[in-house]
Amino acid sequence: MQIGPYPVTRGAILPYSAKGSTKQKTSIDGDGGVVAHEVPFGEIFFRAVIHCSHEEGRVIAGYLRNGVRYSAVPFTFVDGFGTSRLVRFWDNDVNENYISGTEVELDLLFREEVAP
Numbered sequence: 001m002q003i004g005p006y007p008v009t010r011g012a013i014l015p016y017s018a019k020g021s022t023k024q025k026t027s028i029d030g031d032g033g034v035v036a037h038e039v040p041f042g043e044i045f046f047r048a049v050i051h052c053s054h055e056e057g058r059v060i061a062g063y064l065r066n067g068v069r070y071s072a073v074p075f076t077f078v079d080g081f082g083t084s085r086l087v088r089f090w091d092n093d094v095n096e097n098y099i100s101g102t103e104v105e106l107d108l109l110f111r112e113e114v115a116p
Helices: 054-067
Strands: 010-028 034-053 075-078 084-089 095-098 103-112
Touching: 034 054, 054 095, 054 103
Parallel strands: none
Antiparallel strands: 010 034, 034 103, 075 084, 084 103, 095 103
């Protein structure tokens, strides 16, 4: 697994949700009628739970906070099967749970980028 340029030693991806929906753009034509333009898209969210050393956790958290500025910049996420996904970090902060004196668990929510 890899988050941006940083490899992850131990982690798991948990399906969070996948949904498809339609957004419409509506306007009024010259005769007062409604014109609706469909914009279909699907959203895919997934959660990655990563067990790592404190140092590895600090590097990943720093990358998400400062490198991609949370959801501001998309980046490549490579899952445990070698599949690359263009994603954005989709949470307000990096959830770090310290599980021992040397290990931390990161619980991270990502949104896969939707093609326009």
